[in-house]
Amino acid sequence: MTKAVVSVEGLALRFADRELWHxxxxxxxxxxxxxxxxxxxAGKTSLLRILLGQLEPTSGRVVIDRSGIGYxxxxxxxxxxxxxxxxxxxxxxxxxxxxxxxxxxxxxRKRIDDVIAAVGASALADAPLGRLSGxxxxxxxxxxxxxxDPGLLLADEPLLSLDLAYQQVIxxxxxxxxxxxxxxxxxxxxxxxxxxxxxxRVLYLGPDGWAIGPVDDVLTTETLSRLYGTEIxxxxxxxxxxxxxxxxxxxxxxxx
Amino acid sequence: MFTTLLGQxxxxxxxxxxxxxxxxxxxxxxxxxxRGLSFAVHAISELGFTxxxxxxxxxxxxxxxxLGGSLVVGASLGVLSLRGRERDSAIxxxxxxxxxxxxxxxxxxxxxxxxxxxLLFGSIVGVDDAQLRNLAIVAVIVLVALAVLYRPLFxxxxxxxxxxxxGVPVRALSVAIFLLVALTTAEAIQVVGVLLVLTLVITxxxxxxxxxxxxxxxxxxxIAIALISTEGGILxxxxxxxxxSFFISAISFAFxxxxxxxxxxxxx
Numbered sequence: 001m002t003k004a005v006v007s008v009e010g011l012a013l014r015f016a017d018r019e020l021w022h023x024x025x026x027x028x029x030x031x032x033x034x035x036x037x038x039x040x041x042a043g044k045t046s047l048l049r050i051l052l053g054q055l056e057p058t059s060g061r062v063v064i065d066r067s068g069i070g071y072x073x074x075x076x077x078x079x080x081x082x083x084x085x086x087x088x089x090x091x092x093x094x095x096x097x098x099x100x101x102x103x104x105x106x107x108x109r110k111r112i113d114d115v116i117a118a119v120g121a122s123a124l125a126d127a128p129l130g131r132l133s134g135x136x137x138x139x140x141x142x143x144x145x146x147x148x149d150p151g152l153l154l155a156d157e158p159l160l161s162l163d164l165a166y167q168q169v170i171x172x173x174x175x176x177x178x179x180x181x182x183x184x185x186x187x188x189x190x191x192x193x194x195x196x197x198x199x200x201r202v203l204y205l206g207p208d209g210w211a212i213g214p215v216d217d218v219l220t221t222e223t224l225s226r227l228y229g230t231e232i233x234x235x236x237x238x239x240x241x242x243x244x245x246x247x248x249x250x251x252x253x254x255x256x
Numbered sequence: 257m258f259t260t261l262l263g264q265x266x267x268x269x270x271x272x273x274x275x276x277x278x279x280x281x282x283x284x285x286x287x288x289x290x291r292g293l294s295f296a297v298h299a300i301s302e303l304g305f306t307x308x309x310x311x312x313x314x315x316x317x318x319x320x321x322x323l324g325g326s327l328v329v330g331a332s333l334g335v336l337s338l339r340g341r342e343r344d345s346a347i348x349x350x351x352x353x354x355x356x357x358x359x360x361x362x363x364x365x366x367x368x369x370x371x372x373x374x375l376l377f378g379s380i381v382g383v384d385d386a387q388l389r390n391l392a393i394v395a396v397i398v399l400v401a402l403a404v405l406y407r408p409l410f411x412x413x414x415x416x417x418x419x420x421x422x423g424v425p426v427r428a429l430s431v432a433i434f435l436l437v438a439l440t441t442a443e444a445i446q447v448v449g450v451l452l453v454l455t456l457v458i459t460x461x462x463x464x465x466x467x468x469x470x471x472x473x474x475x476x477x478x479i480a481i482a483l484i485s486t487e488g489g490i491l492x493x494x495x496x497x498x499x500x501s502f503f504i505s506a507i508s509f510a511f512x513x514x515x516x517x518x519x520x521x522x523x524x
Contacts, residue, residue, distance in 0.1 A: 052421050071421035082290070083465040083474035084414060097422045098410030099404055101472070127471040144418065154421075 011060030038205035070150030093144035268272030282482030309361035330438030334431035378449030
């Protein structure tokens with residue numbers, strides 16, 4: 001038996017005269033891995049911010065327990081001269097919300113070391129955070145989200161600027177977490193391929209509507225053509241999903 | 257001459273007042289630098305000047321006026337929580353008008369010259385016992401607040417989005433830091449003056465964060481640099497007739513330059 005950790009009912013989001021989506025309704029069950037896909041400007045990050053309670057939807061209702069969210073925000077470089085080490089960033093995830101200056105006990109320090117090791121960042125733990133590469137900071141961000149023992153993981157393009165090997169490390173970590181602890185993962189991405197083995201369902205936010213379901217139901221020529229209101233081809237090439245004909249497909253390639 | 261001065265009560269008071277102010281400025285400076293609030297500190301300080309001159313005109317204690325001026329600006333900046341360029345230009349506009357008002361108040365006030373010089377450039381040797389007591393009370397308030405807010409304050413300064421997701425009251429902390437900065441500024445003005453507040457709030461913290469990447473150690477180093485600059489500056493001005501504020505700013509700037517040189521050398 002699974003139970004819903006997040007329940008979204010009739011959600012609509014409108015900016016000025018532009019409506020991103022309406023009647024968005026879905027549930028996220030314990031242990032579920034949900035990918036959120038869609039073109040740039042489809043409101044993927046906005047949806048996360050609504051789940052976080054940082055953005056008010058135009059209408060609709062969200063039922064969610066916000067006390068234990070692990071959040072990996074969209075990549076943003078840190079100031080080069082921050083007086084902060086990699087492990088300090090991770091530590092924020094554990095005790096940054098506690099009052100006082102406080103010292104960590106041995107078990108908590110070990111927990112930080114372990115999670116840093118899990119993202120393959122042990123060698124970076126004592127380096128100045130601002131001098132690390134984007135990918136290195138990103139791995140520490142994932143460690144920061146995991147260290148708090150979250151009840152829900154929200155990740156916004158967490159694989160950005162990671163090479164293939166580390167993409168797999170991160171995906172496996174999140175996959176393990178949701179299997180062992182039942183923590184649902186909401187994973188915003190523009191490319192479903194690195195997470196194909198882990199993902200249970202896809203929420204696709206398109207210009208002409210949205211769809212949710214298993215990869216094989218949503219990432220199809222019929223569904224995407226409907227969501228874009230134009231002809232889209234979805235191909236399977238050597239186990240990869242290739243989407244042809246989306247208006248911003250070229251742009252996505254430039255991002256890499 | 258120098259040794260006789262060292263035995264004087266007013267010198268002891270000045271050294272104590274300097275120490276109190278230096279500790280507070282050094283501590284809060286780390287958060288100010290991390291949040292990029294140098295310009296805001298400058299504005300809060302100059303509006304403290306406006307408040308002080310306003311108080312002089314209506315016959316009130318200028319220190320109260322200063323506190324009032326800084327707190328009003330600090331609170332408004334915190335509540336508006338402006339970002340980036342908008343904050344930059346808003347502060348510039350308010351600062352300019354505030355200084356204009358200060359100039360008007362000064363012209364309305366009869367004791368023009370000394371009052372203005374003391375406010376603008378500091379008058380640490382003029383601090384009496386009652387003022388020292390007030391400085392200490394405000395210092396304790398700011399330091400206790402910083403100690404209680406320490407971890408969330410760091411978290412919110414560096415990583416506001418994730419901090420908010422973890423339940424840290426980011427907005428309230430932003431107001432809190434501005435109020436604490438206002439209190440600190442009103443303290444620092446009495447030692448180094450309106451125009452040199454940054455020398456105690458910004459320079460030591462900016463130097464400290466180039467010397468270490470450990471957050472806790474950064475705070476301690478910043479306090480140490482502010483202390484050495486202030487006490488050294490007061491002592492040097494006793495031995496030499498140049499102004500205290502000059503020596504304080506010169507010593508803290510020397511630390512800053514040395515820290516930059518060290519971090520450049522460390523990288524090559």
